[in-house]
Amino acid sequence: MVFITVANSKRILSKIDLKKLNLAGKIYDSPIYFFNKREEQSLLAYKELLMNPERFVKEVYQKAEIRDxxxxxxxxxxxxxxxxxxxxxxxxxxxxxxxxKEIKERGTGTVRRFRAWFKSNRSLLEGKEEVFEMRVSAAFGVRLRIEELAPRKNSGVIAMNNWSLEELESRISEMLKQARQYYYQSSKNTAILKQYGKLAYLGNSPNQIINNRTGYSDAEVKTFLRDYEEKFKQPIIAMLYDYYRMKFNPELALGVKLxxxxxxxxxxxxxx
Ligand SMILES: [Zn+2]
Structure with missing residues (x-):
């Protein structure tokens, strides 16, 4: 057995086209109603990787489309x-x-050019940030703040590594309970979550929401969903990933061949 990092265990998932997956299985002991298919398939795929890696390779990875x-x-x-x-x-x-974002919007060719450029200029990020910013501007015509390059931390911002499996379970249960209460807390909450709970990611999406029948404006719905995503969905998703790892393969020990x-x-x- 050899070892991999948590980040790399998740990168395996990021390469799979989740839309094409159709895994059956239970996400958690108690039912959770606010996941959409993509979120559900991503969680189930991670669970399978840790619980049954051979089957993951055969049934998920080799059959799925690998994308960038x-x-x-x-x-x-x-x-x-x-x-x-x-x-x-x-x-x-x-x-x-x-x-x-500005680079991504220009298409995959520009992204590839940016990646190559980044690798030869990366050292500037240690102490010569202004030079880096100037060169980005010269090479791509974008004004960029270095902070934009830092990956977003999983919101919830809780360090979960020190929790035991039991602690993690009780925190997940507690947060699921709070999420249920929140759903019924006001008629606004119920109206919005009934239609958009599974689609809460729309709060952060540049796309317009469609068919809004909640009785609240599109802008209000988006603000609400952003908050819901950050307060409930993202922390629960992050805890579930940790939960699978602690339960099925806490050391992330896997076979070389695999x-x-x-x-x-x-x-x-x-x-x-
Ligand atoms: Zn090493």
């Missing part, structure tokens, strides 16, 4: 597996960067 989301600078690069849990590279948190099928290679630092 064009969201990150380092995507489609080979991630590593490690011989020991002490490997310094395993503990160093993988550091990725977001593709800025990881090579998933596109991993041996870490140069601990294998040689």
């Amino acid at each position: 989301s064009y969201m990150y600078v380092y995507e489609g690069e080979t991630p590593c597996y490690h011989k020991t849990k002490d490997c310094e590279r395993l503990t160093a948190e993988f550091c990725n960067f977001l593709i800025p 990881l090579e099928q998933l596109g991993f290679r041996a870490c140069h630092s601990c294998f040689f």
